[in-house]
Amino acid sequence: MYVEKKKISGKEYYYLKASIRKDGKVTTKTIAYLGKGNMSKKELEQAVKKHEKKPLLKDLGAVPGDIVEIRTKTSLEKGILMPSFDENIVFIKLDSGYNIGVEKSNITSVKKTGNSEPVEFPSLTKKQDQSLPGISFIATGGTISSRIDYKTGGVKWLMKPEQLLYLAPDLLDIVKINKIKRPFAIASENMSPKHWAELAKKTAELLNDKKNQGVIITHGTDTLHYTSAALSFMLKNLNKPVVLTYAQKSTDRGSTDTVLNLTCSAKAAVSDIAEVMLVGHAETDDSFCYALRGTKVRKMHTSRRDTFRPINCLPIAKISDGIEIISEHKKTNDEKVVVDTKFEDKIALVKFYPGADPSIIEHHIKEKYKGIVIEATGLGHVATGEAEKNWKDAIKKAIDAGITVCFAPQTLYGRLDPYVYSPARELLDLGVIYLEDMLPETAYVKLGWVLGHEKNKDKIKEMMLENIAGEFNKKISDKTFLY
Amino acid sequence: MDYKKLGLKSGIEIHQQLDTNKLFCNCPSELRDDEPDTRIKRKLSAVAGETGKIDIAAAHEQKKKRFYAYEAYDNSTCEVELDQAPPRLINEEALRIALQIALMLNAKPVDYVQVMRKTVVDGSNTSGFQRTALIAREGYVETESGRVSIPSVCLEEDAARRITTTKDSVTFRLDRLGIPLVEITTGPEIISPEQAKEVAAYIGMVLRSTGKVKRGLGTIRQDVNVSIKKGTRVEIKGVQDLKSIPDVIENEIQRQLEIINSDKKVDKEVRKANKDNSTSYLRPMPGPARMYPETDLPPIKTTIKGIELPKLLTEQFKEIEEKHKLSKELSQQIVKQGIDLDKYVKKYKNIPVNVIASTLVETPKELKKRFGVEVEDFEKQVQPIFEKLNNDEIPRSAVLEILVEIAEGKKVDYLKYKTASTDEIEAEIKKLVEEKPELNIGALMGVIMGKFKGKIDGKQAMEILRKYK
Numbered sequence: 013m014y015v016e017k018k019k020i021s022g023k024e025y026y027y028l029k030a031s032i033r034k035d036g037k038v039t040t041k042t043i044a045y046l047g048k049g050n051m052s053k054k055e056l057e058q059a060v061k062k063h064e065k066k067p068l069l070k071d072l073g074a075v076p077g078d079i080v081e082i083r084t085k086t087s088l089e090k091g092i093l094m095p096s097f098d099e100n101i102v103f104i105k106l107d108s109g110y111n112i113g114v115e116k117s118n119i120t121s122v123k124k125t126g127n128s129e130p131v132e133f134p135s136l137t138k139k140q141d142q143s144l145p146g147i148s149f150i151a152t153g154g155t156i157s158s159r160i161d162y163k164t165g166g167v168k169w170l171m172k173p174e175q176l177l178y179l180a181p182d183l184l185d186i187v188k189i190n191k192i193k194r195p196f197a198i199a200s201e202n203m204s205p206k207h208w209a210e211l212a213k214k215t216a217e218l219l220n221d222k223k224n225q226g227v228i229i230t231h232g233t234d235t236l237h238y239t240s241a242a243l244s245f246m247l248k249n250l251n252k253p254v255v256l257t258y259a260q261k262s263t264d265r266g267s268t269d270t271v272l273n274l275t276c277s278a279k280a281a282v283s284d285i286a287e288v289m290l291v292g293h294a295e296t297d298d299s300f301c302y303a304l305r306g307t308k309v310r311k312m313h314t315s316r317r318d319t320f321r322p323i324n325c326l327p328i329a330k331i332s333d334g335i336e337i338i339s340e341h342k343k344t345n346d347e348k349v350v351v352d353t354k355f356e357d358k359i360a361l362v363k364f365y366p367g368a369d370p371s372i373i374e375h376h377i378k379e380k381y382k383g384i385v386i387e388a389t390g391l392g393h394v395a396t397g398e399a400e401k402n403w404k405d406a407i408k409k410a411i412d413a414g415i416t417v418c419f420a421p422q423t424l425y426g427r428l429d430p431y432v433y434s435p436a437r438e439l440l441d442l443g444v445i446y447l448e449d450m451l452p453e454t455a456y457v458k459l460g461w462v463l464g465h466e467k468n469k470d471k472i473k474e475m476m477l478e479n480i481a482g483e484f485n486k487k488i489s490d491k492t493f494l495y
Numbered sequence: 496m497d498y499k500k501l502g503l504k505s506g507i508e509i510h511q512q513l514d515t516n517k518l519f520c521n522c523p524s525e526l527r528d529d530e531p532d533t534r535i536k537r538k539l540s541a542v543a544g545e546t547g548k549i550d551i552a553a554a555h556e557q558k559k560k561r562f563y564a565y566e567a568y569d570n571s572t573c574e575v576e577l578d579q580a581p582p583r584l585i586n587e588e589a590l591r592i593a594l595q596i597a598l599m600l601n602a603k604p605v606d607y608v609q610v611m612r613k614t615v616v617d618g619s620n621t622s623g624f625q626r627t628a629l630i631a632r633e634g635y636v637e638t639e640s641g642r643v644s645i646p647s648v649c650l651e652e653d654a655a656r657r658i659t660t661t662k663d664s665v666t667f668r669l670d671r672l673g674i675p676l677v678e679i680t681t682g683p684e685i686i687s688p689e690q691a692k693e694v695a696a697y698i699g700m701v702l703r704s705t706g707k708v709k710r711g712l713g714t715i716r717q718d719v720n721v722s723i724k725k726g727t728r729v730e731i732k733g734v735q736d737l738k739s740i741p742d743v744i745e746n747e748i749q750r751q752l753e754i755i756n757s758d759k760k761v762d763k764e765v766r767k768a769n770k771d772n773s774t775s776y777l778r779p780m781p782g783p784a785r786m787y788p789e790t791d792l793p794p795i796k797t798t799i800k801g802i803e804l805p806k807l808l809t810e811q812f813k814e815i816e817e818k819h820k821l822s823k824e825l826s827q828q829i830v831k832q833g834i835d836l837d838k839y840v841k842k843y844k845n846i847p848v849n850v851i852a853s854t855l856v857e858t859p860k861e862l863k864k865r866f867g868v869e870v871e872d873f874e875k876q877v878q879p880i881f882e883k884l885n886n887d888e889i890p891r892s893a894v895l896e897i898l899v900e901i902a903e904g905k906k907v908d909y910l911k912y913k914t915a916s917t918d919e920i921e922a923e924i925k926k927l928v929e930e931k932p933e934l935n936i937g938a939l940m941g942v943i944m945g946k947f948k949g950k951i952d953g954k955q956a957m958e959i960l961r962k963y964k
Contacts, residue, residue: 118606
C-alpha cells in the first residue's frame with residue numbers, strides 16, 4: 013500500500029492506494045481517503061495506520077469458504093479461507109485439515125482459486141413408527157442446539173431442530189415426533205421473562221393438542237432452572253409431562269451428553285408425570301438421568317454433565333431403561349392447561365455479603381422496583397445492629413415505599429428461620445417475607461409472577477408463601493443434602 | 496529386494512512425550528500403577544464430522560456400541576481429563592519445547608497456532624477427539640541417501656492408556672491422557688527400509704538433545720507409512736523400536752506384493768505392528784473429515800524469541816571425546832547420563848579425567864555386577880572420595896572398596912585407606928627383598944600388595960621393587 017497525494021483546485025488531498033490483481037491484471041485501487049490540507053508526516057502515518065487494518069481480504073475478493081492461495085513475504089499458503097475473530101490474523105484450513113493463522117501484515121496477495129463445498133448437516137431419515145406415543149419438541153438454543161459452524165469456526169445455532177434426532181435416532185423407538193417448534197434461538201443467558209412467557213404459550217398449545225402425550229424443550233443450561241421455575245408457575249392445570257433438557261457437551265463431539273439426555277427425556281415425556289421437570293445426567297457416567305422438579309433445581313457446576321441437582325428435595329424419578337419414581341408427583345389427567353404469563357419484571361435479585369452497601373436497596377427504591385429478593389446469609393440475615401453498613405433502615409424504607417422484600421437462603425440448602433436470632437425477628441416484623449427453603453432463583457421468578465397478578469400487600473405475602481408449584485418442601489429429609 | 500523397482504515410498508511419524516505437565520491442564524504427566532480412586536463409565540456416539548458426514552473410521556467404531564470405563568486419580572488427574580471441564584490454556588513450556596524441536600528440524604513455525612479437534616472414536620479420548628495443533632512446517636533432515644522433508648511438526652495430547660478390553664467395554668486409565676506429544680511427520684521420500692531407520696534414529700537423537708523429552712518404554716512411538724507400485728499407502732502403528740523399522744517395512748512390502756500377485760486390491764488401512772514385526776489389521780484409514788477448530792481455546796501467536804537451540808547429542812559426544820581424549824563409549828555415556836564432566840575436571844585437578852569419567856560411568860555397574868550392591872545418589876556419595884583422591888589421601892585402588900562400604904551403609908574410615916608414604920613403602924620393600932631373596936618379583940609384589948592392602952598404588956610399588964630386585 014502507498015499514499016498518493018492529489019492536488020485538486022489548489023488543495024492537497026491524500027489517499028491510501030493499493031495494487032491489486034483484477035481479472036489477472038494488476039491494477040490500483042483506492043483503499044481510503046486519508047485527509048486534506050497540509051498533513052504532517054506524523055498525521056499521515058497515523059491516518060494510514062487507521063486504515064491498514066481494514067479487511068484486506070474482502071478488498072482482494074476472497075471470503076470465508078473460498079479456496080485461496082495466500083502469498084506472504086516468505087511463503088505461499090494454499091487452503092480454505094476461514095473466518096477470523098481477529099482482524100490481524102487470517103485463518104486458513106490446509107489440506108491436512110489443520111487450521112493455521114497467518115499474520116495479516118505479512119500477506120502480500122490473496123488469490124481465490126475456487127469455492128469450497130457447502131457444509132451440510134445430515135437430517136433425520138429414519139421412518140417414524142405411527143403406533144408410538146406422540147410428543148412435540150420446542151428448541152430454543154443453547155449447546156444442545158448449537159454446533160460448530162465450520163464456516164465461521166464458532167459455535168452457532170446452525171442446527172435445525174430436526175438434526176437433533178440424527179444424534180439420537182433411538183428416540184424414534186420410544187416416541188413419534190409430531191412437531192418441532194423453534195420460537196426463538198437464543199443462548200440461555202440472553203433470555204428474559206418475555207421468552208418464558210412465549211415458551212409457556214407454545215408449551216400450553218402443544219399440551220392441549222391431543223396428539224401430544226408430552227413436550228420436550230431443549231434449552232441452554234446457564235439459566236435453565238429459571239425457565240423451569242417460570243414454566244412451573246405459568247402453566248396451570250398441568251395435564252402432561254413438560255420436560256426441559258440440555259447438553260453440556262456440544263453435539264459435534266463423540267462425548268456429547270445429548271444422546272442420553274434426549275432418550276431419557278423422551279421416556280419422561282410419555283410417562284404419567286404431569287410436572288414441569290428438568291431431565292439430564294444424574295452422574296458423570298452416561299448411565300441414567302434424573303427428572304428434577306422445575307422449582308427445586310439448580311445449575312451447580314460450570315461444566316459437568318450432572319450439573320443440575322435437586323435442592324432441598326429428592327428427584328421426582330430416576331430414568332434409565334425404565335422410570336423409577338422417587339417422589340410424589342402430579343399424575344397425567346384430562347384437564348386443559350391454562351397459560352398464565354402475567355409477570356412484573358421490575359423485580360430484582362440482590363445478594364447480601366459482608367460489607368455490602370445498603371445503598372443498593374436505595375437504588376431499587378429510586379428506580380421504582382416493585383419487589384426484591386435478597387439472598388440472605390444463614391438462617392436469613394443481613395447486616396443490622398452494630399454493623400457499620402446497616403441494612404435495616406434501607407429495607408424498612410423499601411417496604412414503606414410499597415416494595416415487596418423477600419429473603420431466600422444464599423446457602424441454597426436448608427430452610428430460613430427468622431426466630432432463632434432477634435435481628436431476623438425484627439426484619440420479619442418490618443414485613444420481610446421469609447421464603448423458607450425456596451431457591452433464590454425460583455423466588456425471583458415467583459415474585460415476578462405473583463406481582464404480575466396481585467397488588468395487595470397481604471395477598472402478595474399469602475401467595476408468596478403458598479406452595480403453588482412445589483417450590484416449598486414442608487419436610488426436608490436428611491438425604492436431600494448434596495444429593 | 497530392489498526397492499527402487501518396487502517403487503517403495505515410505506514416511507515415518509514419530510510421537511514423543513515431553514517431560515512437562517499435561518498440555519491442557521496442570522496435572523503431572525505421570526503414569527501410575529496403583530489402584531485408581533475413581534472409575535467412570537461413558538459412551539461415545541458417532542457424530543457428524545466437519546463435512547457433515549460421519550467419518551468411516553468413526554462409523555466402524557460406532558458399530559461396536561461399546562461402553563468405555565475411565566480410571567482416574569484424585570491428585571494426579573482432574574476434571575479436564577474426565578471431559579468435565581474445558582481445557583486450560585496450552586502449556587507454554589510444552590509449546591516452547593515443540594518450537595525448539597521444530598527449529599532443530601529446520602522447520603518454520605506458523606504465525607498463529609490453532610488447536611484443532613481430531614475426531615477419535617475408539618474411546619481413548621474422553622472428549623471424543625484429540626486436541627492437536629500444527630506448530631511448524633517445511634523442515635528437513637539430511638540422510639546418507641538424501642534429504643528427507645519434514646512437512647509438519649505438531650503438538651498434541653496423548654491418548655488415555657488402554658488397560659483392559661472385554662466384549663462390550665474398554666477400560667482406559669486417564670494418567671496418560673493429555674501428556675504433551677510432539678508429532679514429527681516426514682515426507683514420503685524415504686526409499687529404503689534402512690533409510691527409514693536412519694531418519695528415525697536421527698530424529699530421536701534430536702528429540703533427546705533437548706533434554707526435555709520423556710525417556711523409557713512407551714515414551715516414543717513410531718508409525719510407518721508404506722506404499723509400493725500397484726499397492727497403496729498403509730499406515731503401520733506402534734513399531735516397537737528403531738531396529739524393527741526395516742523389518743516391518745520389508746514385511747509390509749511382502750504382504751502388499753502377495754496381495755498384488757493374487758490380483759487383489761491392497762486396501763488403504765491402518766495396521767498395527769506386532770512383536771514379530773509382522774502387522775495386523777487395526778481399522779480403515781480415517782477420512783480427511785476429522786478436524787475442526789477447538790472452540791474452547793484462542794489461537795496462539797508463536798514466538799521463537801529466546802528459544803535457544805541445544806547442541807545435538809552427537810555433537811556433545813564428539814566434543815567430550817575430543818576435549819578429554821576419552822573413548823567414544825565413555826563420552827556417550829557421560830552425555831547420556833547428563834554428567835557435567837567439566838565441573839569435576841575443574842574441581843579435582845589432580846585426578847586424571849579418565850579416572851573421573853570411568854568412576855562415574857562404570858563403577859556403579861561394576862558395584863552391581865561384582866558385589867551386587869547399589870549406591871544411591873552416586874554422584875553425591877562419590878564426592879568425598881574424589882576429594883581424598885585429589886588430595887592424595889587415598890590411593891585409586893581404594894575407591895571401589897570404599898563404595899562397597901557406603902553401599903552397605905557402613906561409616907567409612909578413610910584413615911584405614913590412607914596412602915602409605917613412599918619412604919614407608921621403600922623401607923618395607925628393601926627389608927622384604929633382603930629377608931626373602933628366594934622370591935621372584937611377582938611373588939614379592941603379591942606380598943607387598945597384601946601388606947599395604949588398599950593403601951598403595953600398584954604401579955608405584957612395582958617401580959620401587961624394580962630398584963631393589
